[in-house]
Amino acid sequence: MSLVTENLGKLYGDTPVFRHVDLRVEPGEFIAIVGESGVGKSTLLNCLAALDDWSEGRVLHNGTDLGTLDEAQRAHWRRANLGFVFQAFHVLPHLDVAQNIGLPLLLLNRPDPAHVRALMDAVGLEGLGARLPAQLSGGQLQRVAIARALVHRPAIVLADEPTGNLDPATATRVMDLLCAQTREHGASLVLVTHADAAARRADRVLRLTADGLRADPAPT
Numbered sequence: 328m329s330l331v332t333e334n335l336g337k338l339y340g341d342t343p344v345f346r347h348v349d350l351r352v353e354p355g356e357f358i359a360i361v362g363e364s365g366v367g368k369s370t371l372l373n374c375l376a377a378l379d380d381w382s383e384g385r386v387l388h389n390g391t392d393l394g395t396l397d398e399a400q401r402a403h404w405r406r407a408n409l410g411f412v413f414q415a416f417h418v419l420p421h422l423d424v425a426q427n428i429g430l431p432l433l434l435l436n437r438p439d440p441a442h443v444r445a446l447m448d449a450v451g452l453e454g455l456g457a458r459l460p461a462q463l464s465g466g467q468l469q470r471v472a473i474a475r476a477l478v479h480r481p482a483i484v485l486a487d488e489p490t491g492n493l494d495p496a497t498a499t500r501v502m503d504l505l506c507a508q509t510r511e512h513g514a515s516l517v518l519v520t521h522a523d524a525a526a527r528r529a530d531r532v533l534r535l536t537a538d539g540l541r542a543d544p545a546p547t
């Protein structure tokens with residue numbers, strides 16, 4: 328169940344963001360992607376999720392070429408295989424915490440309130456199920472986003488700066504949670520981050536440049 332890019336490139340008009348990206352994410356592997364601001368890390372993550380279109384190359388999951396799927400097929404693939412933690416949380420403001428976390432299961436016709444409650448306990452949101460997102464702190468919202476990305480036990484979790492807006496102590500807790508939960512589920516984790524502390528936990532750290540993705544020396 329590996330996620331692979333082959334010679335992936337993304338251009339806006341004639342202007343390349345990145346090219347020649349060859350990536351292989353093995354099952355259960357944790358990869359951190361680092362790189363300068365604006366180099367295209369979020370864009371790459373969106374391509375891996377087939378949320379964005381690419382200009383060159385291929386994205387394959389378990390042999391399926393995601394570029395050959397139409398929008399409905401991509402949405403179906405995402406629902407079944409992917410958890411995505413967005414930089415800006417993307418929780419739905421009119422749904423309460425439990426409903427937000429349970430949404431991926433609902434979309435798969437597999438509602439499981441007991442599992443949602445257990446996951447809320449695991450991420451430290453016990454007792455907050457009936458709260459609306461507006462009534463939560465930034466760290467709590469981030470944990471809602473993580474729980475929602477994990478609730479359907481996806482094979483792949485993609486996380487875009489999940490600790491970007493958090494204080495160091497909360498960032499550590501959020502990373503503990505993300506690592507523990509993905510390892511427990513045997514999921515692959517691809518994390519985009521500027522934080523050395525987060526990258527240090529990864530099996531591999533890769534640096535994105537305009538000309539590809541290369542192993543990065545381990546941060547000290």
Ligand SMILES: Nc1ncnc2c1ncn2[C@@H]1O[C@H](COP(=O)(O)OP(=O)(O)OP(=O)(O)O)[C@@H](O)[C@H]1O
Pocket residue numbers: 339344362363364365366367368369370371
């Ligand atoms: N719709 C668009 N049209 C043209 N250029 C765009 C568009 N969207 C993004 N870009 C450019 O693509 C590049 C990659 O953006 P992206 O957000 O992926 O970078 P990033 O590495 O994640 O940055 P950061 O670390 O600051 O979050 C940027 O230079 C951005 O200006």
